[in-house]
Amino acid sequence: MEILKNKTTLLNYIERQKEMGKKIGFAPTMGALHEGHLSLYKAAKDENDLVISSIFVNPTQFDNSNDLEKYPRTLEFDLKKLEDSKDVDAVYIPQLKDMYPNGAESKHYDFDGLENEMEGKYRKGHFDGVGTIVEELFRQVRPDQAYFGEKDFQQLAIIKKLVQKLKLPIKVHGVPIFRNENGLALSSRNERLTSHQKKEAELLNKTLIQVNDWFRVITVQEINERVKEIFMKANGMELEYFIIADEKTLKETDFFYKDKNYRAFLVVNLGDVRLIDNKHLD
Numbered sequence: 302m303e304i305l306k307n308k309t310t311l312l313n314y315i316e317r318q319k320e321m322g323k324k325i326g327f328a329p330t331m332g333a334l335h336e337g338h339l340s341l342y343k344a345a346k347d348e349n350d351l352v353i354s355s356i357f358v359n360p361t362q363f364d365n366s367n368d369l370e371k372y373p374r375t376l377e378f379d380l381k382k383l384e385d386s387k388d389v390d391a392v393y394i395p396q397l398k399d400m401y402p403n404g405a406e407s408k409h410y411d412f413d414g415l416e417n418e419m420e421g422k423y424r425k426g427h428f429d430g431v432g433t434i435v436e437e438l439f440r441q442v443r444p445d446q447a448y449f450g451e452k453d454f455q456q457l458a459i460i461k462k463l464v465q466k467l468k469l470p471i472k473v474h475g476v477p478i479f480r481n482e483n484g485l486a487l488s489s490r491n492e493r494l495t496s497h498q499k500k501e502a503e504l505l506n507k508t509l510i511q512v513n514d515w516f517r518v519i520t521v522q523e524i525n526e527r528v529k530e531i532f533m534k535a536n537g538m539e540l541e542y543f544i545i546a547d548e549k550t551l552k553e554t555d556f557f558y559k560d561k562n563y564r565a566f567l568v569v570n571l572g573d574v575r576l577i578d579n580k581h582l583d
C-alpha cells in the first residue's frame with residue numbers, strides 16, 4: 302500500500318494511475334478506522350481498479366472545539382488496519398496546508414435546504430465544513446466513484462447534492478450501516494464508550510427496529526411519543542432528537558404518505574458521547 306503524505310505526492314500518483322486508465326474508487330475518512338470503514342473499501346474494491354482512502358481530521362466540520370480535541374487519532378493502528386485489509390492500494394494523509402492553503406475556513410454551500418435539517422440545526426456550520434473538505438479531496442483525488450456510510454445519511458445526501466451541483470464526474474455510493482453482533486452501529490466516537498455503555502447504546506438500534514414495526518400501523522405522533530418515553534426511562538441517556546423524515550428531502554414528516562420513502566433518525570447523548578443512528582422504514 303502506498304502512503305501519500307502530501308499533496309504533491311498524491312497528485313503525481315493520481316496522474317500515473319489516470320495515464321494507465323485506472324478506475325479509481327475513493328473512501329475518505331477521519332481515521333480511527335473500524336469495520337464500518339472496511340466495508341466501504343470492500344464495496345470500492347469490487348467496482349474499481351484501484352482503491353484510495355484518506356485520513357484527515359477536518360477541523361472545519363467540528364462545531365465544538367472539545368469534540369475536535371477528543372476525536373480519536375490512531376494513525377499507526379489505522380495504517381495497520383488498512384494494510385491488513387488488503388483492499389486499499391493507497392492512503393492519502395494530507396497536511397493541513399494541503400487542504401487549507403489559506404487557513405482552515407469553510408466555503409458556504411447551498412444544498413437546496415438539506416443542510417438545514419437535523420444535524421444542520423444542531424451543529425452549525427458542520428455541513429459547510431464537510432462540503433469544503435470533500436470538494437477539495439474530490440478535486441485532488443479525482444475518483445470515478447466515492448463511498449460513504451449510510452450511518453451519516455444526511456452527509457451522504459449532501460455529498461450527492463454537492464457532486465450534482467458542481468457537476469463533478471463522480472458516482473457517489475451509500476454503503477449500509479455496519480453493526481456489531483448486538484446491532485450497535487460502529488462509529489469512531491463509539492470507541493470512547495465503556496463496555497457497559499456499549500451495551501446501553503444497543504437501545505438505539507432496538508428502538509429503530511420497534512419504530513419500523515410501528516411504521517404505518519400507528520401515527521407519526523404516537524411513534525414520537527413512544528420513542529420519547531423509551532429514552533425517558535433509559536438511565537443516563539439523553540434523547541437529542543428523534544424524527545421520521547422523507548428520505549429525499551430529509552424534512553420531518555407528520556403523516557405517512559403512500560408514495561414516499563421514510564427513514565427514522567435518532568441522536569442520543571450517552572455520557573459525553575453523541576450517538577447517531579438511522580433506519581429506512583419498510
Ligand code: PAF
Nearest residue numbers: 329330331359431434453
Ligand atoms: O464521514 C467522515 O468521516 C467525514 O465527515 C468525511 C466525509 C471524511 C469528511 O471529513
